[in-house]
Amino acid sequence: xxxxxxxxxxxxxxxxxxxxxxxxxxxxxxxxxxxxxxxxxxxxxxxxxxxxxxxxxxxxxxxxxxxxxxxxxxxxxxxxxxxxxxxxxxxxxxxxxxxxxxxxxxxxxxxxxxxxxxxxxxxxxxxxxxxxxxxxxx
Numbered sequence: 001x002x003x004x005x006x007x008x009x010x011x012x013x014x015x016x017x018x019x020x021x022x023x024x025x026x027x028x029x030x031x032x033x034x035x036x037x038x039x040x041x042x043x044x045x046x047x048x049x050x051x052x053x054x055x056x057x058x059x060x061x062x063x064x065x066x067x068x069x070x071x072x073x074x075x076x077x078x079x080x081x082x083x084x085x086x087x088x089x090x091x092x093x094x095x096x097x098x099x100x101x102x103x104x105x106x107x108x109x110x111x112x113x114x115x116x117x118x119x120x121x122x123x124x125x126x127x128x129x130x131x132x133x134x135x136x137x138x
Contacts, residue, residue, distance in 0.1 A: 074088050
């Protein structure tokens with residue numbers, strides 16, 4: 001269930017909670033992301049699947065969600081035979097932070113517009129009620 005804004009502001013948010021708020025990460029996504037951050041070098045899907053003790057397809061789906069969120073990047077590596085594989089690493093933290101700032105600015109602008117619309121509707125309601133006299137109690 002989504003917390004209200006006032007509840008969220010009262011809680012202490014951590015960095016990972018911030019990523020959760022912006023990108024809706026699940027437990028597995030957070031685990032995969034932490035592994036990538038702690039790794040000394042980019043990891044393959046198979047390495048991640050082994051580390052999280054899950055099937056390769058499960059690890060890959062998590063990586064796809066993290067890539068779609070823009071917080072993980074894939075790099076193509078080639079074998080001598082000509083085939084290739086991908087390795088995954090966290091995206092540049094400055095780029096991730098910049099994107100979160102853009103999303104926050106967009107959200108803030110949208111909330112500002114909704115608040116302005118609320119004011120307009122509320123003002124119209126009050127103005128309408130001031131013009132309409134109460135019914136005569138007779």
